[in-house]
Amino acid sequence: MEKQRNEREKSRKPGTDRRYLQKKRMRSALLLLLAISAAGILAGAIAASQDGGQQEAGQPDAVETGARPAGQGSSGGSREDSKAKEEEEKKKAAAREKEKRDALLKEAGTLAAGYDYDGAVELIKSWEGYEGDAQMQEAISDYEAQKAECVPVNVEEITHIFYHTLVVDPELAFANQETDPQAVGNNQWMTTVDEFNKITQAMYEQGYVLVDLHDIAKETVDADGTPHFTPGEILLPPDKKAYVLSLDDLSYYHSYDGYGYASKLVLDEDGKPKCEYIQRDGTVAVGDYDVVPLMDRFLEEHPDAAYHKARGTIALTGYNGVLGYRTDISYQTVPDDIDADKKKWLEEHPDFDLETERANAKKVADALKAEGWRFASHTWGHLRVGSVSLERLQNDTVRWRENVEPIVGATDTIIFAHGEDLAGWEQNYEDGNEKYNYLRDQGFHWFCNVDSKQYGVQICDHYVRQSRRNLDGYRIYFNSIGEQDSLSDLFDAAKIIDPKRPPVHPL
Numbered sequence: 428m429e430k431q432r433n434e435r436e437k438s439r440k441p442g443t444d445r446r447y448l449q450k451k452r453m454r455s456a457l458l459l460l461l462a463i464s465a466a467g468i469l470a471g472a473i474a475a476s477q478d479g480g481q482q483e484a485g486q487p488d489a490v491e492t493g494a495r496p497a498g499q500g501s502s503g504g505s506r507e508d509s510k511a512k513e514e515e516e517k518k519k520a521a522a523r524e525k526e527k528r529d530a531l532l533k534e535a536g537t538l539a540a541g542y543d544y545d546g547a548v549e550l551i552k553s554w555e556g557y558e559g560d561a562q563m564q565e566a567i568s569d570y571e572a573q574k575a576e577c578v579p580v581n582v583e584e585i586t587h588i589f590y591h592t593l594v595v596d597p598e599l600a601f602a603n604q605e606t607d608p609q610a611v612g613n614n615q616w617m618t619t620v621d622e623f624n625k626i627t628q629a630m631y632e633q634g635y636v637l638v639d640l641h642d643i644a645k646e647t648v649d650a651d652g653t654p655h656f657t658p659g660e661i662l663l664p665p666d667k668k669a670y671v672l673s674l675d676d677l678s679y680y681h682s683y684d685g686y687g688y689a690s691k692l693v694l695d696e697d698g699k700p701k702c703e704y705i706q707r708d709g710t711v712a713v714g715d716y717d718v719v720p721l722m723d724r725f726l727e728e729h730p731d732a733a734y735h736k737a738r739g740t741i742a743l744t745g746y747n748g749v750l751g752y753r754t755d756i757s758y759q760t761v762p763d764d765i766d767a768d769k770k771k772w773l774e775e776h777p778d779f780d781l782e783t784e785r786a787n788a789k790k791v792a793d794a795l796k797a798e799g800w801r802f803a804s805h806t807w808g809h810l811r812v813g814s815v816s817l818e819r820l821q822n823d824t825v826r827w828r829e830n831v832e833p834i835v836g837a838t839d840t841i842i843f844a845h846g847e848d849l850a851g852w853e854q855n856y857e858d859g860n861e862k863y864n865y866l867r868d869q870g871f872h873w874f875c876n877v878d879s880k881q882y883g884v885q886i887c888d889h890y891v892r893q894s895r896r897n898l899d900g901y902r903i904y905f906n907s908i909g910e911q912d913s914l915s916d917l918f919d920a921a922k923i924i925d926p927k928r929p930p931v932h933p934l
């Protein structure tokens with residue numbers, strides 16, 4: 428039953444969904460504006476009835492003067508006052524109306540900056556009287572002209588970059604390169620906050636625009652739930668280039684502890700995702716210590732760096748929980764063969780409660796989704812899908828379903844752990860690949876591997892596959908010293924490499 432329901436939910440996702448979501452987003456923006464203005468009007472009315480209390484009370488009194496002691500407000504003065512009051516009210520109402528209109532125009536400007544010209548025009552047209560508003564008319568023709576200049580992106584040439592959790596404190600992460608294998612791994616696979624910021628800025632200056640993975644292809648679904656994919660339509664100004672972003676292993680694994688990484692994602696008082704970071708002295712800081720909040724802030728400042736408010740796709744395992752929360756059932760059942768680091772963590776957290784962890788993780792996941800971030804499976808146990816048995820893949824998928832999906836929601840995307848694919852790039856999954864058949868039946872239709880090539884996109888009838896490039900220490904270092912040339916289309920590695928990064932060991 429549960430499975431059937433999930434299937435149905437998934438079969439409803441596709442194709443129309445993106446547009447539906449955009450409409451929904453726009454509708455929520457409108458509702459928000461309405462709510463803000465309604466609140467404004469209400470607040471105004473309350474304020475008016477309070478500060479105007481005496482006059483208004485005086486008005487009925489003026490009619491029934493006889494019932495009042497003389498001098499309690501002469502009727503003439505009161506009428507003048509109320510006229511002035513009325514004028515005042517009109518002015519206030521006009522000011523509120525203007526505020527509402529300006530907010531709507533501003534939101535339309537943000538949508539248009541993110542290349543959503545149709546959304547911007549639709550929003551303006553929702554304003555009663557937009558036809559007679561010169562500034563609104565000008566904005567509409569401006570957005571229509573900008574849209575007319577856009578050209579379709581060749582979706583088969585869209586590059587896809589990915590990061591792991593960012594290094595906040597390179598001295599902790601990279602110390603002891605000669606003696607600590609994990610420090611070697613940190614140096615090879617991880618990118619620092621400083622490098623991420625420089626890459627994001629450099630790519631922006633090159634005209635790169637973030638698009639959603641699901642923008643690449645359009646999905647339609649048969650009555651029986653079978654999906655069909657065709658190339659998606661992305662319209663950008665001719666000097667812009669599209670790219671896709673994903674984040675792997677955003678679980679803040681126990682093994683990262685003490686190496687200068689953030690420890691979890693949390694929400695700040697405004698409900699925005701931030702990171703918790705345990706500093707060297709043990710105090711806890713909350714701020715932009717990983718890709719999610721850093722990218723959110725960058726896009727807030729540069730709405731033209733993302734297409735239709737796109738964000739990245741977050742690939743999650745489940746064995747250490749998700750997003751820094753210990754949400755896996757094993758933390759509660761504590762099986763005999765539990766990992767030592769889980770055991771240690773449980774000893775250090777005697778008041779651990781699985782349901783609380785899951786509820787807190789879900790709040791963060793919901794906030795991320797509301798911003799446009801999406802989730803993918805990275806398999807529960809970080810499996811090499813090409814090498815494991817079908818049975819192991821099935822058991823692992825059940826674990827992902829039970830432990831991760833309730834928190835982040837159903838997904839149709841798998842980002843392969845270790846980059847290991849179900850089949851070679853030249854092979855078709857549908858040529859009797861039983862693992863693919865199983866994953867397809869589980870609702871997975873989007874697949875991403877890892878490859879050093881600039882881009883790789885396959886839009887097949889029943890599935891979409893894209894290759895991804897690791898922007899990690901290994902690539903950055905070997906590009907920066909001129910031993911590799913696999914990043915120059917994105918940025919100059921020599922200019923972005925963190926001066927605190929030691930030489931990276933060859934693989």
Ligand SMILES: [Zn+2]
Binds near residue numbers: 675676805809844845
């Ligand atoms: Zn991974």
